[in-house]
Amino acid sequence: MATSKKTKQRDWAGSTGSHDHRLCIVDALDKAAELCSQRGARLTQIRRRVLELIWSSHRPIGAYSLLEVLKEERANAAPPTVYRAIDFLLEQGLVHRIQSQNAFIGCPNPDPNQPHNGMFLICTDCGNAVELEESKIDRLLKSSASNQGFVIESRTVEAAGLCPDCQLN
């Protein structure tokens, strides 16, 4: 039979259909405003807008894609415009860099104290990415490094594959 039967273990947060993404955006911008205010960091118009653009989907987005959109609203936008905004957002832990794509994605759970490195599942088909919360993996990595006398300060974990939605096709 052709009936599509989804057997999801858990909602895939990257799926477009599974939630009202406008809420993701509003929520992210609210959190950002509060965090910045607490820290005395200035979430300027440009920075806020870039964050909003990054949150426009659950797909990592590149600096020059952001620039294209920004240019329509702000004639004098240039690479430094967007890179500075990204740098700020990265420093504040509001977005993460996806190393395997030279792209950026919003952090759904910015740490109020200090920024963290995200761990990501990235769909090679639809491009959506979700951030994992797996302290176990971090602990394992740390202990494995420590066996060699190595002290980890930051890390990149990015897994590529097929999200539940895209496995159906």
Place this chain on the structure above:
Amino acid sequence: MATSKKTKQRDWAGSTGSHDHRLCIVDALDKAAELCSQRGARLTQIRRRVLELIWSSHRPIGAYSLLEVLKEERANAAPPTVYRAIDFLLEQGLVHRIQSQNAFIGCPNPDPNQPHNGMFLICTDCGNAVELEESKIDRLLKSSASNQGFVIESRTVEAAGLCPDCQLN
């Protein structure tokens, strides 16, 4: 007292002093030749030389650094020359890409059957990197992904920090 007392848990394979690196290079080239021969893949002069250059240290090296050296020996070397060689070596699983540095490093243990993704500890001070063998982390990642219905096909794991040598300074 100023005596340097090292308390190493295990030899840090990235350390220059801890071993005769010429053996690493010879060994890597031998393995590569054998693997390619088994597969009917052609380890040409350029490809072999690029592999050798990548193995010239335990530091990830960028394509354009390789090109600089290559140009001294081969006047008409150009970006495609080195990128094609790198592509071949990546396909054969003889080298890995370090995403966080846009650079490449030799695989000390190329899989005879199919290439694997490496997991790396990378020293932010001396630049040396070593590949971890941690199937536990892979299993954890896979199971964590599977909780969300996500199937991993490849992954990037890169940890930055201080190697045992550089912690002494």
Place this chain on the structure above:
DNA sequence: ATCACAAATGTTATACTATAACAATTATTA
């Protein structure tokens, strides 16, 4: 050996990603 074909390399140009450097503007605070 010679031909036909495929693989590898040569060559030029260009796309994409990121930062340097300095000027102008805007916000903060003394």
Place this chain on the structure above:
DNA sequence: TAATAATTGTTATAGTATAACATTTGTGAT
């Protein structure tokens, strides 16, 4: 309001990677 710091504007350039097509080299068949 003047001094200072932070942000943004502007131009140029560095660094990474690939497209496209020509040429050469290797391989197997005749």
